[in-house]
Amino acid sequence: MMISKEFSELTSALDAFVKENFDEDYSVELGSDFFVDLDTDIIRYAVICPEADEKSFCADFINRFPACADISPLMLSLMHEVGHLEEEWQMEDDAKERELCTKAEDYYKLFNERIATDYAGEWLTKHHDFAKECDKKFIAIYEKILDNLLD
Numbered sequence: 001m002m003i004s005k006e007f008s009e010l011t012s013a014l015d016a017f018v019k020e021n022f023d024e025d026y027s028v029e030l031g032s033d034f035f036v037d038l039d040t041d042i043i044r045y046a047v048i049c050p051e052a053d054e055k056s057f058c059a060d061f062i063n064r065f066p067a068c069a070d071i072s073p074l075m076l077s078l079m080h081e082v083g084h085l086e087e088e089w090q091m092e093d094d095a096k097e098r099e100l101c102t103k104a105e106d107y108y109k110l111f112n113e114r115i116a117t118d119y120a121g122e123w124l125t126k127h128h129d130f131a132k133e134c135d136k137k138f139i140a141i142y143e144k145i146l147d148n149l150l151d
């Protein structure tokens with residue numbers, strides 16, 4: 001099993017991507033779900049996500065930004081977290097509304113979620129070919145990880 005080598009390869013590739021294209025202070029680490037810590041600027045990514053969550057997240061994203069239909073769930077999710085960091089300045093305190101969210105559709109309508117996806121979708125649409133190229137590299141490593149996990 002060569003999983004750890006490929007995990008660190010993927011983490012380094014994602015980390016370099018956010019540093020080079022967004023902010024030197026951003027970093028990416030492997031986690032158990034997609035998450036961003038706004039205090040430390042650390043984005044965590046996951047390789048295996050709950051399928052239903054991933055599907056509805058991507059469906060909402062692509063519905064609003066059709067040009068992103070050929071971008072992987074990994075890249076869409078990563079860019080959504082970058083969106084939270086880039087739009088932090090205009091975030092609202094939505095703790096109460098967040099608590100009341102029971103359905104995925106409601107969650108995506110939260111103002112802070114919407115502005116993060118808007119940022120991600122606009123960036124990916126504007127830089128589509130470049131993003132697609134980076135995405136291909138990420139996915140090549142990602143597939144090696146999946147192959148090893150399934151062995």
Ligand SMILES: [Zn+2]
Pocket residue numbers: 080084112113116
């Ligand atoms: Zn979010």
